[in-house]
Amino acid sequence: MKKLIKVLLISILGLLLTAGIVLGVFIYKVTYGFPIYESDPPELPSEMADFSILLFNKTNGFRHGEAIEASTQALQEMARQGGWTIFTTENGAVFNTAQLRKFDMVIWNNVTGRVLKEDQKAAFKSYMENGGGFLGIHGAGDNSHHWEWYEKTLLGANFSHHTMNPQFQEATMHLQCDSTANFQCNGLGAVWQRSDEWYAFFENPASNGFEILYTVDENTFNPSGYIKFLAEDKDFGMGTSHPIVWYKELPGGGRTFYSALGHSAAHYKENQHLDMLKKAVLWVGNR
Numbered sequence: 001m002k003k004l005i006k007v008l009l010i011s012i013l014g015l016l017l018t019a020g021i022v023l024g025v026f027i028y029k030v031t032y033g034f035p036i037y038e039s040d041p042p043e044l045p046s047e048m049a050d051f052s053i054l055l056f057n058k059t060n061g062f063r064h065g066e067a068i069e070a071s072t073q074a075l076q077e078m079a080r081q082g083g084w085t086i087f088t089t090e091n092g093a094v095f096n097t098a099q100l101r102k103f104d105m106v107i108w109n110n111v112t113g114r115v116l117k118e119d120q121k122a123a124f125k126s127y128m129e130n131g132g133g134f135l136g137i138h139g140a141g142d143n144s145h146h147w148e149w150y151e152k153t154l155l156g157a158n159f160s161h162h163t164m165n166p167q168f169q170e171a172t173m174h175l176q177c178d179s180t181a182n183f184q185c186n187g188l189g190a191v192w193q194r195s196d197e198w199y200a201f202f203e204n205p206a207s208n209g210f211e212i213l214y215t216v217d218e219n220t221f222n223p224s225g226y227i228k229f230l231a232e233d234k235d236f237g238m239g240t241s242h243p244i245v246w247y248k249e250l251p252g253g254g255r256t257f258y259s260a261l262g263h264s265a266a267h268y269k270e271n272q273h274l275d276m277l278k279k280a281v282l283w284v285g286n287r
């Protein structure tokens with residue numbers, strides 16, 4: 001009997017230890033990622049349409065697997081209808097000056113972690129400083145990238161947390177249509193109710209010169225990311241003006257657009273969401 005209890009205790013201890021290690025590795029991966037880099041650039045299609053998009057799906061941090069699959073399909077269908085070329089890759093070596101030059105814009109589709117080597121980062125930065133286009137989707141705006149220029153210049157805000165109480169909530173978004181802005185928001189829903197995992201940021205990108213396209217009303221959901229023992233300091237939101245989609249024209253003619261929407265596959269079947277993404281693509285690509 002004593003032996004049985006001993007075996008039981010050791011088993012429970014072993015299970016707890018394994019669960020702890022698994023959780024620790026997961027938290028590290030989500031926050032920092034495990035950097036894996038590429039050096040050999042992919043081969044691009046020999047023929048590219050007049051409007052060509054680089055769809056970058058690489059993740060070294062958390063992988064929104066189903067969302068990446070669904071969004072890729074949706075964007076490819078959009079490209080097919082529009083007669084655009086969309087080149088999909090997870091190869092970071094495509095971020096070189098010669099290949100980037102062939103694209104009107106780059107989409108970071110739920111890209112997480114440290115995904116580019118220093119020379120690849122420099123090529124991307126130079127591309128954006130010389131009139132390139134960037135569209136970031138959902139996970140592309142989290143805190144796993146550890147790249148100051150990317151966070152400050154392209155995203156315009158530092159990610160704090162996402163909703164956890166509960167993770168997915170129905171909330172109401174409000175269009176902030178600035179009629180003087182270059183981005184044409186006519187046709188987008190003024191009030192938009194939907195469910196998602198909502199992101200919260202430490203600062204409002206409006207204070208970094210970004211135009212807000214949508215806010216999400218914190219009276220309609222609980223923005224807290226509080227998790228007992230793990231994230232007890234994340235029990236806050238962004239106040240009455242909680243930005244969730246924004247954009248900016250950069251010096252040098254580049255354009256950047258970020259949307260925090262789209263954790264799940266189902267979100268890439270929402271017509272309003274697809275309409276907004278299409279508008280974003282056309283604006284970022286300067287069409």
Ligand SMILES: [Zn+2]
Pocket residue numbers: 064138139197262263
């Ligand atoms: Zn997510």
